[in-house]
Amino acid sequence: MPRLPRAFFARDTLTVARALLGQRLVRVLADGTRLAGLITETEAYVGETDLACHARAGRTARTAVMYGPPGRAYVYFIYGSHWCLNVVTERPGFPAAVLIRALQPVEGVELLRRRRGGRPDHQLTNGPGKLTHALAVAEAFNTADLCARAAHLFIERNPDPPAAEISAGPRVGIDRVPEPWRGRPWNFRWRPPGPQRPPAGGV
DNA sequence: AGCACGATTAACT
DNA sequence: GTTAATCGTGCTC
Numbered sequence: 640m641p642r643l644p645r646a647f648f649a650r651d652t653l654t655v656a657r658a659l660l661g662q663r664l665v666r667v668l669a670d671g672t673r674l675a676g677l678i679t680e681t682e683a684y685v686g687e688t689d690l691a692c693h694a695r696a697g698r699t700a701r702t703a704v705m706y707g708p709p710g711r712a713y714v715y716f717i718y719g720s721h722w723c724l725n726v727v728t729e730r731p732g733f734p735a736a737v738l739i740r741a742l743q744p745v746e747g748v749e750l751l752r753r754r755r756g757g758r759p760d761h762q763l764t765n766g767p768g769k770l771t772h773a774l775a776v777a778e779a780f781n782t783a784d785l786c787a788r789a790a791h792l793f794i795e796r797n798p799d800p801p802a803a804e805i806s807a808g809p810r811v812g813i814d815r816v817p818e819p820w821r822g823r824p825w826n827f828r829w830r831p832p833g834p835q836r837p838p839a840g841g842v
Numbered sequence: 843a844g845c846a847c848g849a850t851t852a853a854c855t
Numbered sequence: 856g857t858t859a860a861t862c863g864t865g866c867t868c
Contacts, residue, residue, distance in 0.1 A: 682849070691849070696865065718850050719861025725849085738849055768850050812849050 640795045645786045648709035652728040652735040653825065656683040659726070660805055660829040663795040664742060666774040674751060674774050676742025676764050677797060682810045683825040684725070685735045690820045691813040694734035704782045705734035712792060714771070714781040721768030722777045726785060726794075740767045740811070743831060800829045 643662065648655055665675040684692035693715070694702045704713045705727055713725040713736045725736035742764040744751050751773045755763045764770035771777065776792060785793045807824040814821070 684849075693849080693864095699865075701864065715849085716863060717848060719848095719863075721850050723849060740849085766850070810849070815848090 640797060642786070643794045643796060645708070645710040648726055648728050648786075649730060650728065652683040652685045652737060655726075655728045656681040656737045656825065656827050657805065657807075658799070659737060659739070659794070660827055661797050661800040663745065663797045664739060664770075664774070665746070665793055665795055666776060667791045668775065669791075672750065673746050675746035675795075676744045676770065676774075677831070678739060678741075678794075678829070679743050679831065680739075680741035680826070680828045682738040682740060682827070683728075683735070684738065685825070686733060691810060691816045692734070692736075698734070702734060705736050707731055707782075710784060710786040712776075712780045712783045712785060714776060714778060714783075716778065717768070722771040723767045724771050724776050724780070738767060739770065740826075741765050741828075742770050744773075800831070804830050804832065806830070 640663065659678050659681050662678050663675050664678055665673060667673055686692060687694050687697060689695065694705050696702065698706055701715060704711055707727060708731050709728050711727045713727055714722055717723055723738060725738045727736050729735045744760065744763050751763045754773050755769065764773050780792055783792055784790060806828050808826050809822050809824060810826045
Protein backbone atom coordinates (compact mmCIF):
# COMPACT_ATOMS: atom_id res chain seq x y z
CA MET A 640 0.00 0.00 0.00
CA PRO A 641 1.29 3.54 -0.76
CA ARG A 642 2.23 6.00 1.94
CA LEU A 643 -0.07 8.88 2.82
CA PRO A 644 1.14 11.96 0.93
CA ARG A 645 1.54 15.42 2.40
CA ALA A 646 -1.76 16.50 0.82
CA PHE A 647 -3.53 14.01 3.11
CA PHE A 648 -2.40 16.00 6.15
CA ALA A 649 -2.84 19.46 4.58
CA ARG A 650 -6.56 19.44 5.36
CA ASP A 651 -8.95 20.37 8.14
CA THR A 652 -7.68 18.69 11.31
CA LEU A 653 -11.00 17.03 12.19
CA THR A 654 -11.13 15.52 8.71
CA VAL A 655 -7.59 14.20 9.05
CA ALA A 656 -8.25 12.80 12.52
CA ARG A 657 -11.24 10.80 11.22
CA ALA A 658 -9.48 9.75 8.03
CA LEU A 659 -6.48 8.36 9.94
CA LEU A 660 -8.64 5.66 11.53
CA GLY A 661 -7.81 2.32 9.95
CA GLN A 662 -4.56 3.59 8.39
CA ARG A 663 -1.31 1.75 9.08
CA LEU A 664 1.33 3.44 11.24
CA VAL A 665 4.71 1.92 10.36
CA ARG A 666 8.02 2.14 12.23
CA VAL A 667 11.08 0.78 10.45
CA LEU A 668 13.93 -0.06 12.82
CA ALA A 669 17.60 0.42 11.96
CA ASP A 670 17.88 -3.25 10.95
CA GLY A 671 14.88 -2.97 8.63
CA THR A 672 12.37 -4.63 10.95
CA ARG A 673 8.84 -3.31 10.47
CA LEU A 674 6.61 -2.63 13.45
CA ALA A 675 3.11 -1.54 12.54
CA GLY A 676 -0.43 -1.11 13.77
CA LEU A 677 -3.76 0.08 12.44
CA ILE A 678 -4.80 3.41 13.94
CA THR A 679 -7.87 2.93 16.15
CA GLU A 680 -8.05 6.19 18.12
CA THR A 681 -7.11 9.81 17.33
CA GLU A 682 -7.69 13.29 18.69
CA ALA A 683 -7.68 16.68 16.98
CA TYR A 684 -5.92 19.71 18.50
CA VAL A 685 -6.74 22.83 16.58
CA GLY A 686 -5.02 26.19 16.85
CA GLU A 687 -4.15 28.69 19.55
CA THR A 688 -7.79 29.26 20.49
CA ASP A 689 -8.27 25.57 21.38
CA LEU A 690 -7.42 25.72 25.09
CA ALA A 691 -6.65 21.99 25.14
CA CYS A 692 -3.99 22.41 22.43
CA HIS A 693 -0.37 22.98 23.42
CA ALA A 694 -0.36 25.86 20.94
CA ARG A 695 -2.61 27.79 23.34
CA ALA A 696 0.73 29.11 24.69
CA GLY A 697 1.60 30.41 21.25
CA ARG A 698 4.76 29.66 19.35
CA THR A 699 7.47 28.30 21.67
CA ALA A 700 10.41 25.96 21.23
CA ARG A 701 8.08 23.04 21.95
CA THR A 702 5.15 24.05 19.76
CA ALA A 703 7.15 25.41 16.80
CA VAL A 704 6.74 22.19 14.81
CA MET A 705 2.96 22.61 14.82
CA TYR A 706 3.43 25.93 13.02
CA GLY A 707 5.41 24.24 10.28
CA PRO A 708 4.35 22.19 7.25
CA PRO A 709 1.89 19.29 7.58
CA GLY A 710 3.04 15.69 7.65
CA ARG A 711 5.69 16.13 10.32
CA ALA A 712 5.72 14.43 13.72
CA TYR A 713 5.15 16.41 16.89
CA VAL A 714 6.50 14.18 19.69
CA TYR A 715 6.34 15.51 23.23
CA PHE A 716 7.26 14.29 26.70
CA ILE A 717 4.55 14.12 29.36
CA TYR A 718 4.24 13.26 33.07
CA GLY A 719 7.99 12.78 33.36
CA SER A 720 7.72 9.37 31.69
CA HIS A 721 5.92 9.12 28.38
CA TRP A 722 6.22 10.22 24.76
CA CYS A 723 3.16 11.08 22.70
CA LEU A 724 3.04 11.09 18.89
CA ASN A 725 1.11 13.63 16.81
CA VAL A 726 1.02 14.37 13.09
CA VAL A 727 1.00 18.06 12.12
CA THR A 728 -1.95 19.13 9.95
CA GLU A 729 -3.33 22.06 7.95
CA ARG A 730 -1.02 24.79 6.62
CA PRO A 731 2.23 26.42 7.72
CA GLY A 732 1.52 29.20 10.20
CA PHE A 733 -1.58 27.51 11.66
CA PRO A 734 -0.71 25.27 14.63
CA ALA A 735 -2.69 22.03 14.65
CA ALA A 736 -2.05 18.31 14.95
CA VAL A 737 -3.66 14.90 15.42
CA LEU A 738 -2.66 12.83 18.45
CA ILE A 739 -2.36 9.10 17.73
CA ARG A 740 -3.88 7.49 20.83
CA ALA A 741 -4.18 3.78 20.02
CA LEU A 742 -3.30 1.08 17.50
CA GLN A 743 -4.26 -2.47 16.72
CA PRO A 744 -0.91 -4.32 16.39
CA VAL A 745 -0.43 -5.95 12.97
CA GLU A 746 3.30 -6.29 12.20
CA GLY A 747 6.23 -7.25 14.39
CA VAL A 748 3.91 -8.34 17.17
CA GLU A 749 6.52 -10.60 18.78
CA LEU A 750 8.87 -7.64 19.22
CA LEU A 751 6.03 -5.41 20.37
CA ARG A 752 5.28 -7.97 23.10
CA ARG A 753 8.91 -7.98 24.21
CA ARG A 754 9.13 -4.20 24.21
CA ARG A 755 5.97 -4.04 26.34
CA GLY A 756 7.10 -6.52 28.94
CA GLY A 757 4.96 -9.44 27.85
CA ARG A 758 1.66 -7.75 28.54
CA PRO A 759 -1.46 -9.15 26.87
CA ASP A 760 -1.80 -8.26 23.18
CA HIS A 761 -4.74 -5.92 23.71
CA GLN A 762 -2.57 -3.81 26.05
CA LEU A 763 0.42 -3.47 23.74
CA THR A 764 -0.58 -0.24 22.00
CA ASN A 765 -3.90 0.84 23.54
CA GLY A 766 -2.68 4.22 24.80
CA PRO A 767 -0.62 7.14 23.47
CA GLY A 768 2.37 6.47 25.74
CA LYS A 769 2.13 2.72 25.25
CA LEU A 770 2.24 2.83 21.47
CA THR A 771 5.29 5.11 21.36
CA HIS A 772 7.10 2.79 23.75
CA ALA A 773 6.10 -0.27 21.71
CA LEU A 774 7.19 1.31 18.40
CA ALA A 775 10.36 2.92 19.81
CA VAL A 776 9.18 6.44 19.00
CA ALA A 777 10.69 9.15 21.21
CA GLU A 778 12.35 12.55 21.11
CA ALA A 779 14.47 11.74 18.04
CA PHE A 780 11.28 11.69 15.94
CA ASN A 781 10.13 15.15 16.94
CA THR A 782 9.86 17.23 13.73
CA ALA A 783 10.56 14.13 11.57
CA ASP A 784 8.90 14.28 8.15
CA LEU A 785 6.55 11.29 7.77
CA CYS A 786 6.27 12.00 4.05
CA ALA A 787 10.01 11.85 3.28
CA ARG A 788 11.23 9.00 1.06
CA ALA A 789 13.74 7.83 3.68
CA ALA A 790 11.40 8.17 6.66
CA HIS A 791 11.63 5.47 9.32
CA LEU A 792 8.19 6.45 10.58
CA PHE A 793 5.27 6.88 8.18
CA ILE A 794 1.64 5.98 7.56
CA GLU A 795 0.46 3.61 4.83
CA ARG A 796 -2.86 3.71 3.07
CA ASN A 797 -5.25 1.00 4.26
CA PRO A 798 -8.95 0.43 3.54
CA ASP A 799 -11.22 2.94 5.30
CA PRO A 800 -13.32 1.38 8.07
CA PRO A 801 -17.12 1.34 7.67
CA ALA A 802 -18.67 4.55 9.04
CA ALA A 803 -20.82 2.46 11.39
CA GLU A 804 -17.67 1.35 13.23
CA ILE A 805 -16.49 4.94 13.91
CA SER A 806 -17.56 7.07 16.87
CA ALA A 807 -16.68 10.53 18.19
CA GLY A 808 -16.55 11.78 21.76
CA PRO A 809 -14.81 14.24 24.07
CA ARG A 810 -11.03 14.27 24.21
CA VAL A 811 -9.35 12.34 27.01
CA GLY A 812 -7.34 13.76 29.90
CA ILE A 813 -8.31 17.41 29.61
CA ASP A 814 -10.66 17.68 32.60
CA ARG A 815 -9.24 21.05 33.67
CA VAL A 816 -9.76 22.66 30.26
CA PRO A 817 -12.78 25.03 30.20
CA GLU A 818 -15.80 24.62 27.99
CA PRO A 819 -16.51 24.63 25.16
CA TRP A 820 -13.17 23.02 24.46
CA ARG A 821 -13.40 20.25 27.04
CA GLY A 822 -16.61 18.85 25.59
CA ARG A 823 -15.87 19.13 21.88
CA PRO A 824 -16.22 15.66 20.27
CA TRP A 825 -12.74 15.71 18.79
CA ASN A 826 -11.74 12.20 19.87
CA PHE A 827 -12.34 9.59 17.17
CA ARG A 828 -12.41 5.82 17.63
CA TRP A 829 -12.64 2.90 15.29
CA ARG A 830 -14.00 -0.23 16.89
CA PRO A 831 -12.84 -3.06 14.64
CA PRO A 832 -15.25 -5.99 14.47
CA GLY A 833 -14.14 -8.45 17.14
CA PRO A 834 -14.73 -12.18 17.42
CA GLN A 835 -18.41 -12.95 17.94
CA ARG A 836 -19.14 -13.41 21.62
CA PRO A 837 -22.34 -14.77 23.14
CA PRO A 838 -24.43 -12.35 25.22
CA ALA A 839 -23.32 -12.28 28.87
CA GLY A 840 -26.01 -13.83 30.96
CA GLY A 841 -29.68 -13.62 31.70
CA VAL A 842 -32.69 -11.67 30.56
C1' DA B 843 15.17 30.68 40.64
C1' DG B 844 11.04 28.56 42.03
C1' DC B 845 6.66 26.55 41.30
C1' DA B 846 2.40 24.07 39.63
C1' DC B 847 0.87 21.01 36.49
C1' DG B 848 0.32 17.92 32.55
C1' DA B 849 -3.03 15.35 25.49
C1' DT B 850 -0.31 9.01 31.06
C1' DT B 851 0.58 4.68 33.00
C1' DA B 852 0.92 0.98 36.26
C1' DA B 853 0.13 -0.49 40.66
C1' DC B 854 -2.72 -0.77 44.39
C1' DT B 855 -7.32 -0.99 47.73
C1' DG C 856 -12.43 2.76 42.45
C1' DT C 857 -7.54 5.78 43.96
C1' DT C 858 -2.79 7.30 43.66
C1' DA C 859 2.44 7.70 43.05
C1' DA C 860 5.85 8.29 39.73
C1' DT C 861 8.66 11.87 37.40
C1' DC C 862 10.57 15.99 34.70
C1' DG C 863 10.00 19.43 30.90
C1' DT C 864 7.39 23.44 30.08
C1' DG C 865 5.45 27.80 30.86
C1' DC C 866 4.41 31.15 34.15
C1' DT C 867 5.38 34.10 38.29
C1' DC C 868 8.56 36.33 41.29
